[in-house]
Amino acid sequence: KQEVTQIPAALSVPEGENLVLNCSFTDSAIYNLQWFRQDPGKGLTSLLLIQSSQREQTSGRLNASLDKSSGRSTLYIAASQPGDSATYLCAVSGGAQKLVFGQGTRLTINP
Amino acid sequence: DVKVTQSSRYLVKRTGEKVFLECVQDMDHENMFWYRQDPGLGLRLIYFSYDVKMKEKGDIPEGYSVSREKKERFSLILESASTNQTSMYLCASSPGGGDEQYFGPGTRLTVT
Numbered sequence: 001k002q003e004v005t006q007i008p009a010a011l012s013v014p015e016g017e018n019l020v021l022n023c024s025f026t027d028s029a030i031y032n033l034q035w036f037r038q039d040p041g042k043g044l045t046s047l048l049l050i051q052s053s054q055r056e057q058t059s060g061r062l063n064a065s066l067d068k069s070s071g072r073s074t075l076y077i078a079a080s081q082p083g084d085s086a087t088y089l090c091a092v093s094g095g096a097q098k099l100v101f102g103q104g105t106r107l108t109i110n111p
Numbered sequence: 112d113v114k115v116t117q118s119s120r121y122l123v124k125r126t127g128e129k130v131f132l133e134c135v136q137d138m139d140h141e142n143m144f145w146y147r148q149d150p151g152l153g154l155r156l157i158y159f160s161y162d163v164k165m166k167e168k169g170d171i172p173e174g175y176s177v178s179r180e181k182k183e184r185f186s187l188i189l190e191s192a193s194t195n196q197t198s199m200y201l202c203a204s205s206p207g208g209g210d211e212q213y214f215g216p217g218t219r220l221t222v223t
Contacts, residue, residue: 031209043115043201044214089154093209098169099144101154 002027002094006102014110015082021075021105023090028068031093035064035075038087038104047088048075080109114138115215117202123221130189132218134202143185144203144212145169145177154201160185192222 003026013019023033032051036044048057048064050073056065063076073090087106091099118133134143144159146169156169158177166177174196178186185204189196199219203212 034211036214041217041219043216044203046211046213049211091154098156098159099154099212103151103153 002030002092002100004090004092004100004102006088006090006105008105009103010106010108012108012110013080015080017080018076018078019080019107021077021088021090021107023073023075023102025071025073025092025100027094028071029094030068033064033066033073033090033092034099035062035073036089036091038089040087044089082109082111085109115202115204115213117200117215117218119218120216121219121221123223124189124192125223126193128189128192128222130192130220130222132187132189132200132202132220134185134187134204134215135183136185136204136213137183138204138206138213139182140204140206140213141182142205142207142210143179144205145175145185145187146201146203147171148199148201148217157187194222196220197222 005024034049035047038044050057050066061078066073085108087104089104091101115136124130142161145157146154148154155171160166160179176188201217202215205212
């Protein structure tokens with residue numbers, strides 16, 4: 001059974017810092033990996049999707065990498081801003097339909 | 112932009128009531144999903160549908176049923192609501208198998 005772990009559970013950094021969020025998964029036979037952002041009380045916003053054949057994806061200040069063989073993904077956020085404060089979730093798709101989610105990392109950017 | 116809408120942001124129901132949660136997507140997506148999100152347990156898949164009138168159980172289908180009569184609409188039904196179904200319910204859709212999933216704003220359901 002696929003398990004997804006995100007460490008740390010919470011992270012607080014000063015504005016302007018570059019930071020890395022980590023995601024690990026137990027079964028390397030994944031179809032894709034998706035990173036989401038969730039603001040308090042809201043739904044999920046898709047940030048980046050990495051197909052299993054890809055190594056990384058970039059969108060603006062965000063860069064996500066995928067190492068399937070080691071069961072790891074990282075989300076790199078450059079030049080962090082207070083508006084980046086949110087919970088970040090990673091999820092893996094092991095088959096055609098189902099996503100398995102990590103517990104998330106709650107990120108706080110201090111002005 | 113893909114838009115996934117859910118019928119209510121907040122809902123309060125009594126134990127034993129029949130509850131309908133509605134989800135609509137406007138991008139002609141094949142797949143639709145219902146999740147619930149609970150502190151400490153994360154997001155868990157309840158049911159999903161890959162075509163009209165087709166459905167498959169997710170990880171926690173007990174106490175729930177679903178209906179998909181039209182491609183754009185996917186309903187989650189709580190036949191007899193119980194307090195342990197108090198949760199945030201999130202609907203999602205995707206174009207096809209393994210594609211990016213797009214989420215709605217969520218419905219926070221409280222069963223008293």
